[in-house]
Amino acid sequence: MKNRYVTKLLLLMAAVLVAACGGNKKTAAEGGDDAAGQAVGPAFNADSAYAYCEKQCSFGPRTMNSEAHELCGEWIMSKFRQFGCTVTPQRVTLNGYDGTPLKSTNIIASYRPELTERILLCAHWDTRPWADNDPDSANWRKPVMGANDGASGVAVMLEIARLLGSDTTKLGVGVDFVCFDAEDWGVPRWSDVPDNGDSWALGAQHWAANPHKPGYKARFGILLDMVGGQGSQFWREGMSMQYAPDVVKKVWAAANVVGFGSLFVDRDGAYVTDDHVPVNEKAKIPTIDIIAYYPDCQQSSFGPTWHTVVDDMEHIDRSTLGAVGQTVVQVLYSEK
Numbered sequence: 001m002k003n004r005y006v007t008k009l010l011l012l013m014a015a016v017l018v019a020a021c022g023g024n025k026k027t028a029a030e031g032g033d034d035a036a037g038q039a040v041g042p043a044f045n046a047d048s049a050y051a052y053c054e055k056q057c058s059f060g061p062r063t064m065n066s067e068a069h070e071l072c073g074e075w076i077m078s079k080f081r082q083f084g085c086t087v088t089p090q091r092v093t094l095n096g097y098d099g100t101p102l103k104s105t106n107i108i109a110s111y112r113p114e115l116t117e118r119i120l121l122c123a124h125w126d127t128r129p130w131a132d133n134d135p136d137s138a139n140w141r142k143p144v145m146g147a148n149d150g151a152s153g154v155a156v157m158l159e160i161a162r163l164l165g166s167d168t169t170k171l172g173v174g175v176d177f178v179c180f181d182a183e184d185w186g187v188p189r190w191s192d193v194p195d196n197g198d199s200w201a202l203g204a205q206h207w208a209a210n211p212h213k214p215g216y217k218a219r220f221g222i223l224l225d226m227v228g229g230q231g232s233q234f235w236r237e238g239m240s241m242q243y244a245p246d247v248v249k250k251v252w253a254a255a256n257v258v259g260f261g262s263l264f265v266d267r268d269g270a271y272v273t274d275d276h277v278p279v280n281e282k283a284k285i286p287t288i289d290i291i292a293y294y295p296d297c298q299q300s301s302f303g304p305t306w307h308t309v310v311d312d313m314e315h316i317d318r319s320t321l322g323a324v325g326q327t328v329v330q331v332l333y334s335e336k
Contacts, residue, residue: 041333042163046322052155061143063129064102080109083165088212096185097199107179108212115174120221123153124183132188133307145312152228156325173335180204197273204275208282220247221287223276227324230317232292235269244286254330260323269293
């Protein structure tokens with residue numbers, strides 16, 4: 001995960017944009033009554049998602065250009081294929097902030113690819129090469145395991161893909177699971193290179209400008225980033241409210257229906273530079289970020305393990321994975 005910034009001015013600007021663009025009109029992104037009515041869809045298995053998270057970590061840190069990265073990528077693709085998805089690897093060499101060539105693979109797994117109406121779910125699968133927010137500066141050049149910051153979002157998507165693949169009733173819309181690569185190669189805090197935000201989300205930037213299918217469109221998208229940490233809450237992220245307030249409304253309503261309103265807090269959080277920004281700006285798909293927010297954490301509002309050497313399985317909470325997963329299931333099965 002990357003930079004976060006909040007100012008009263010930015011929050012005010014976002015509120016004005018939402019009021020001007022949203023109004024009281026109901027859009028397709030808001031969905032029908034099901035999203036705010038009764039629970040629908042299969043039960044999300046948090047233990048299964050936890051196991052997928054743990055498996056990713058078993059490869060070690062999935063840093064760019066590493067063997068662990070390549071092996072984990074092959075495993076992710078094999079699991080999506082096992083669950084009946086059509087898998088399209090988008091391989092490209094991208095340039096890091098320091099000019100390092102990054103052998104990147106955006107993994108696209110499509111459920112019911114024949115359907116025109118589609119929903120986008122996404123997460124990043126690479127991990128941070130440097131634990132540059134660790135309390136101990138001796139760890140700043142060590143790689144991050146990325147149990148929460150990377151593996152958790154992919155794990156939730158894999159469990160949803162498994163559920164969709166085994167559900168004989170068949171969802172009425174297609175779903176594209178996109179695992180973005182090269183998200184976490186942003187400028188480290190110990191570097192002298194200025195960080196203007198462009199060094200993050202490289203895989204998402206590439207996919208948004210060059211989707212796996214020319215002219216690709218989706219009704220909306222949901223980005224899952226750091227969705228398994230202990231003590232997590234999810235506030236309405238600022239860029240999501242700016243670009244896709246109706247999708248935020250839909251997801252938060254779904255969380256209430258399935259009993260997780262206490263985790264999906266009805267308050268505005270920070271603005272986050274994340275994979276959903278290029279998806280909104282370049283691909284023009286209204287996409288939100290479900291991302292943990294710790295307003296009272298002194299070390300980071302992304303939580304105490306963010307970009308540290310303790311972002312490991314000991315700090316992953318099954319109940320958090322389950323809350324996010326069941327909420328997304330509710331959203332998908334409320335679509336017509």
